[in-house]
Amino acid sequence: MRIVFKTSYDADLGLFVHRYQAFWYVLLLAVAVGLPFVMNDFWIGEAALMLIWAIAGMGLMLLVGHAGQPSLGHAAFMAVGAYTNVILQTSLGWPFLVSFPLSGCAAALAGALLALPTARLHGIYLAIATLAVSVLAEDGIVMLAPWTGGVSGIFAPDIKIFGVGFNRYVNAPGFYWLTLGVAVLVVLGYRNILRSPLGRSLVAVRDSEISAQAIGVNLARTKAVSFALSCGVTGLAGALMGHFAGVFNHETFTIFLSITLLMMIVIGGLGSIHGAFLGAIVITFLPLAISIVREFLNERFGTASVMPPGIETAAFGAILIAFILLEPMGIYGRWIKIRTYFELFPFCRRDMFRRQRGYLRTERIR
Amino acid sequence: MSLLELEDVTMSFGGLTAVEGASFAVNPGEVFALVGPNGAGKSTIFNLVSRYCTPGGGDIRFEGKSILGCAPHDIPRLGIARTFQNIELFEHATVLQNLLIGRHTHRRSNAISEILHLPGVRAEERRHRLAAEKVIDFLDLQPYRESLIMGLPYGVRKIVELGRALAVEPKLLLLDEPASGLSAEETDDVAFWIEDIRKVMGITVLMVEHDMGLVRSVSDRVLALADGKTLVIGTPQEVQTDPAVIEAYIGLGDDGADE
Ligand SMILES: Nc1ncnc2c1ncn2[C@@H]1O[C@H](COP(=O)(O)OP(=O)(O)OP(=O)(O)O)[C@@H](O)[C@H]1O
Ligand SMILES: [Mg+2]
Numbered sequence: 211m212r213i214v215f216k217t218s219y220d221a222d223l224g225l226f227v228h229r230y231q232a233f234w235y236v237l238l239l240a241v242a243v244g245l246p247f248v249m250n251d252f253w254i255g256e257a258a259l260m261l262i263w264a265i266a267g268m269g270l271m272l273l274v275g276h277a278g279q280p281s282l283g284h285a286a287f288m289a290v291g292a293y294t295n296v297i298l299q300t301s302l303g304w305p306f307l308v309s310f311p312l313s314g315c316a317a318a319l320a321g322a323l324l325a326l327p328t329a330r331l332h333g334i335y336l337a338i339a340t341l342a343v344s345v346l347a348e349d350g351i352v353m354l355a356p357w358t359g360g361v362s363g364i365f366a367p368d369i370k371i372f373g374v375g376f377n378r379y380v381n382a383p384g385f386y387w388l389t390l391g392v393a394v395l396v397v398l399g400y401r402n403i404l405r406s407p408l409g410r411s412l413v414a415v416r417d418s419e420i421s422a423q424a425i426g427v428n429l430a431r432t433k434a435v436s437f438a439l440s441c442g443v444t445g446l447a448g449a450l451m452g453h454f455a456g457v458f459n460h461e462t463f464t465i466f467l468s469i470t471l472l473m474m475i476v477i478g479g480l481g482s483i484h485g486a487f488l489g490a491i492v493i494t495f496l497p498l499a500i501s502i503v504r505e506f507l508n509e510r511f512g513t514a515s516v517m518p519p520g521i522e523t524a525a526f527g528a529i530l531i532a533f534i535l536l537e538p539m540g541i542y543g544r545w546i547k548i549r550t551y552f553e554l555f556p557f558c559r560r561d562m563f564r565r566q567r568g569y570l571r572t573e574r575i576r
Numbered sequence: 577m578s579l580l581e582l583e584d585v586t587m588s589f590g591g592l593t594a595v596e597g598a599s600f601a602v603n604p605g606e607v608f609a610l611v612g613p614n615g616a617g618k619s620t621i622f623n624l625v626s627r628y629c630t631p632g633g634g635d636i637r638f639e640g641k642s643i644l645g646c647a648p649h650d651i652p653r654l655g656i657a658r659t660f661q662n663i664e665l666f667e668h669a670t671v672l673q674n675l676l677i678g679r680h681t682h683r684r685s686n687a688i689s690e691i692l693h694l695p696g697v698r699a700e701e702r703r704h705r706l707a708a709e710k711v712i713d714f715l716d717l718q719p720y721r722e723s724l725i726m727g728l729p730y731g732v733r734k735i736v737e738l739g740r741a742l743a744v745e746p747k748l749l750l751l752d753e754p755a756s757g758l759s760a761e762e763t764d765d766v767a768f769w770i771e772d773i774r775k776v777m778g779i780t781v782l783m784v785e786h787d788m789g790l791v792r793s794v795s796d797r798v799l800a801l802a803d804g805k806t807l808v809i810g811t812p813q814e815v816q817t818d819p820a821v822i823e824a825y826i827g828l829g830d831d832g833a834d835e
Contacts, residue, residue, distance in 0.1 A: 219701075219702050219705040219706070220698075220702070222705070223698055223701055223702070223705075399691045399692075402690060402691050402692065402693040403690060403691055405693070405701070406685070406690035406691075406693070406697055406701070407676075407679070407680060407683040407685065407690065407704075408687050408690045408691075409690075410669075410673060410676055410677045410680070411677070411680060413666055413668070413669050413673070413677070414666055414677045414680070416666075416668070417665075417666035417667050417668055417669065418664045418665070418666060418667075420628075420660070420664050421660065421664035421665070421666070421740075422649075422677075423626075423628075423648040423649045424626060424648070424651070424652065424657070424658050424660075424664075425652055425657070425677060425678050425680050425681065425740065425744060426649050426650075426651075426652035426653055426680045426681040426744070427649055427677075427680055428647075428649045429649070435687060439687075481668065
């Protein structure tokens with residue numbers, strides 16, 4: 211068991227809990243940067259996709275995991291990011307370095323606008339309201355066909371930064387490093403939010419709106435800020451997703467994408483940055499794993515398709531149900547438990563993580 | 577000038593009048609207690625002052641200015657902090673985080689500087705931490721600093737909630753049944769703390785409490801309520817011996833005003 215002695219308040223304000231932790235994260239980053247030197251382009255592409263999922267997941271995690279506002283509309287904000295990014299590049303000829311941040315801003319603005327009418331909604335009602343946004347977005351894309359290309363879709367131009375191309379097929383490592391850079395920046399910003407008053411006010415709104423107000427948190431404004439930040443980050447992921455896909459139309463950003471995003475962060479573990487990454491790994495590599503198994507079965511038994519076509523969706527669903535029943539804290543929650551068990555060995559008690567008796571909360575003054 | 581003033585405040589929920597013509601003034605530096613049987617309207621008065629409810633009639637003034645135009649989140653900025661009868665803490669955060677959230681009204685940085693973690697943000701965080709640590713020392717919460725609220729026993733939660741209200745550094749502290757559910761020793765601690773809050777920190781206290789022993793030992797003046805109506809305002813002794821108060825408690829089939 212490791213005991214960390216803290217000798218100043220700054221020790222709690224740093225990015226990492228202690229030096230050992232910093233060591234592991236720096237090592238992880240080094241491995242991530244070095245990946246293209248040991249892997250072929252296919253796997254680098256999958257890794258880039260995983261990072262894009264993780265960025266979108268972090269956006270949604272901020273809203274759902276930290277501010278406690280469920281959203282089933284985040285595919286719409288990915289769409290806003292993706293289309294803004296491409297339209298600014300193709301129609302106005304702006305470079306990626308300008309259009310990319312602006313695509314995040316556009317999604318953030320859209321999110322803040324959504325937060326205004328939904329500020330008084332909670333839980334399932336908010337989920338349904340945001341679900342409607344997801345549905346509307348699909349129709350919106352079709353209706354705005356002159357700009358969005360509608361049903362036939364739109365081509366994402368090659369990313370060019372100072373003359374260097376970042377096409378995911380031509381320069382797979384470049385595209386991967388680009389997404390890695392964005393992901394690292396988002397993680398840093400997210401960490402900074404969590405260790406500042408803003409992050410604490412989000413947690414306050416999530417855990418008790420009543421007492422959040424009693425200590426001076428403006429609910430409507432805090433929710434608007436959380437929607438804006440969340441949708442902004444998801445919009446950035448959408449812009450990258452657009453370049454990754456190369457061509458996309460209204461069917462790229464369906465309600466199913468929104469649900470997948472939400473499932474991803476629940477499986478990964480709500481309320482932690484790790485959860486977004488762990489969920490992204492599952493979402494990216496599950497289809498791969500399934501297709502590998504499928505190929506194996508085909509070879510072995512010679513049957514054309516032993517597995518029905520909808521198997522991926524079914525597998526996602528089954529995994530989600532298993533997590534909600536067995537480990538509501540997600541993969542990251544399970545990891546914390548395993549780690550604590552070994553850190554405290556042999557003193558870990560079975561009910562260490564069990565919640566104490568619940569106390570009635572004030573419902574009267576809602 | 578009195579710190580908090582209620583003038584003929586009336587509040588009804590549908591057909592039920594929870595508070596009727598309440599008028600009283602809390603002077604700076606005093607401990608003012610509200611007592612009364614269950615459902616008398618004590619918590620409703622707190623909710624009126626916190627602006628969770630809007631009175632049907634009357635006026636509520638803080639430092640001479642009406643607060644009826646304020647939203648609930650403006651109230652702590654004026655210098656009023658509160659606790660809740662059924663503890664309302666941030667369950668999935670640590671004790672320290674709960675106290676730091678209590679510092680929200682003292683936030684000076686904006687979202688952008690916080691996302692970038694500019695040096696000013698860090699300096700401010702150190703100040704917030706220092707203030708939170710002072711509260712931790714005052715309430716002896718050191719063993720629980722890093723514990724999640726959801727794992728803490730009832731008595732500790734109660735004290736953490738008091739701490740969160742103190743972290744606001746208010747002028748007026750509203751305590752809704754600070755000793756309910758606490759053991760005799762814990763209640764004694766609360767009595768000492770209330771004394772110190774008033775004398776050392778100079779914070780005025782308005783509290784609701786059923787434990788007449790605690791009310792007697794800490795409060796300067798007491799207001800007795802029953803069914804939303806004010807029965808009497810006076811010293812603890814006067815209120816306890818008032819016939820109308822005894823009547824209100826006995827009328828409920830209780831064992832007298834001493835409970
Ligand atoms: N939001 C509300 N809606 C409807 N009725 C309410 C509401 N809040 C309070 N009441 C009613 O107003 C009356 C006074 O309630 P209040 O909570 O102020 O009592 P109290 O004096 O705090 O009692 P206790 O000692 O049990 O805490 C009760 O009859 C209660 O049912
Ligand atoms: Mg009450």
